[in-house]
Amino acid sequence: MTVSALTAAALELSGVGHVYPDGTRALENVDLTVPVGQRLAIVGQNGSGKSTLVRHLNGLLRPTEGRVVVDGTDAATLKVAELAARVGLVFQDPDKQIFAGSVRAEVAFGPRNLGRRGVDLEAAVAGAIEAVGLADQAATNPYDLGYSRRKLLALASILAMSTPIVVLDEPTTGQDARGVARIQAVVAHLAAGGRTVIAISHDMRFVAESFERVVVMRAGSISLDGPPAEVFAGPNWPALGETNLEPPLPARVGQRLGLGATPTDDLLVAALAERPRS
């Protein structure tokens, strides 16, 4: 991944390691620079350190080694509440964050903590609820929503904070086809607005279609890093296999047909169309 010298870094992790108090090492020597506006997916097996890594981005965990720089400022100098204005993190389990009596109140909690009030607050809340498709249920009690909608609500509650960096932990879990499409649209919309989007995911299609860079984690370290076309290309299959990941189908078909890196249906079809017909 080439990072233009002109592009500012949204996040810069250097030599980040984390050892939990019980002695378990969760991260080891992680170097990661994320330019502003990048869409980055983090993949890897459960327990490979993905969730631990993203908790370092907003200060919920502090590195036991190395340094995390957010938006040019050393994260160690900022409180979690201050980092929250820069990095919004959507947790995997919505039930561990939802507490308000209505969808609207839940979504307003974050931006209100950041000091937004009045019309400005209302606009942020309404926009976020609209973006995840819950506009009809703004007054509903979150516990009357199904699991997949509560997950979308948790996403909206972070979107409303308008943070320059948005981090999603397993956003597509439990979503049906429409829910996944909705989340893909949100990612595209955020990126179009120049925001940095980072997502942890096990869904390789989602990763290949919606992200421009993939980081593969294994045992607390980064084992592969590059655009989907590169990470999912044939030479990396053994390394992917070690983390029990399978490249998406179009990447496998493209490789077999000698078309090179085609991690999405569209890329494979385009490559086939360009190939001289035999």
Added chain:
Amino acid sequence: MLELSGVTYRYAGYAKPAIHDVNLRLADGEILGLVGANEAGKSTICLVASGLAPASIGGGLSGTLTIDGEAMAGRPVHELAERVVVGFQNSATQLSGVARSVFEEVAIGPMNLGLEVPEILARAHAALRTLRIEDLAERAPNRLSGGQSQLVAIASLIAMRPRHIILDEPTAQLDPEGTRLVGEALRALAGTGTALLVVEHKTDLLDGLCGRIAVVADGAIVREGTASDIFDDPRLADWGVEAPARVRLGRALAGRGLDPAVVLA
């Protein structure tokens, strides 16, 4: 064989039925997939087919649940448990939270049935063996990975020796490796003659696993057929179901005048 005939079910406190006029037949040794959008009624069908609704959670049911020709209406849940069991997506709440080892966890069901100790032990061993997780026997249940704990949850169900197992999104919380393990476990189970009803969003998993698929939309079963019939149906997207990767790619190819059969061969 488990059969739902003309089933309409309304949760306690709701006026509108969650599912209506559902007919579904689950034959011995078959894996039947259940797909549909969220909130279409898939989980409700699982609760009714397992007898938990209404026996355990109340609500209003019309129509019948029969197992091997016997009507199940009015039977207490512990009697149903020897014929049909249901597992849910969150493996953490599937486990009792009181067992010290995986073996003890798996043994809880047979213990509850009041069986003699040698039979309890035999069943727990057999359940672990069927899913090839004997090596987890001495592990603490709360120190397992998501995939492992889902397998333990399924083993705990198998130890009841039911003829029918219903699983509601068993792989939703799992990584690809955990999903693969559960898939293999289901295939092994069906091989023993157990009938399986599996709700899943991961159609790639169901594609290789299920003989038949039923589609649920707005509380009713709108289509039933072989896996390839269902997944090739152009209405799949309208039902909120993601087509398997091979089908999506095939469509993309066909859309550009390319022959999927040639490319995907």
Added chain:
Amino acid sequence: MGAFVIGGYLGPLLIIGLVIVPSTLIAGTLGRLVRVSFLLTLPVAISVVLVSVFTRAGTHVLFAIGPFDATMEGVDFAGQILVRLFAISLAIGLFGLTTDPNALVYDLERRGVSPRFAFVANATLQAVPTMVERAGVIQAAQRARGLDTEGSLRARLRGVMPLVGPVILSSLTEVEERSLALEVRAFSRPGRRNLLWAAPDRPIERVARWAMVLAFVSVVALRVTGNFPDLV
């Protein structure tokens, strides 16, 4: 319990010195035990001292604050209560630190307690660490949304409210899911179960248990019949 029945200073001190401290030394948890019981006893101890020292009527007035006289009799009474309290909290602490709740509940069931009651007791004992862990995750999620819980006491208190809802609600959801999952495994079947193992019970443990029961019964009997020797 024995400590309350015996009364005085010597009785509770004997129980502490002859029973609790030796057992604790065997278990190797003296330091932790003292810390735990001290923390457990402290709030009650403070109020007991204040109330009894100043309100106990007596002739030996030590000093007075406003309308309240501190009497020698009050100090004596408070002292007696304190040694009893400490004996009890040490005993409870020792029990908590050395007993595996799982084994205890399993054994209760083996001795005839209903399986349902045994499960509820067991689940309750195990629920506390789970709740604490859950509260931690929930608080992390609220902080990620800009809730400032670092620094002042006020900031910390502000962080409590958004915690209560999800902790309780997610616990309730979990209980509901878990009870369904258990019903599927025939949990509600009436009648007894055959248990897989018995908690190890050495002869010396049995002797100790019966000795304690015997001691307790005789102390009560002596008290009731008025034959209890006067202790300091």
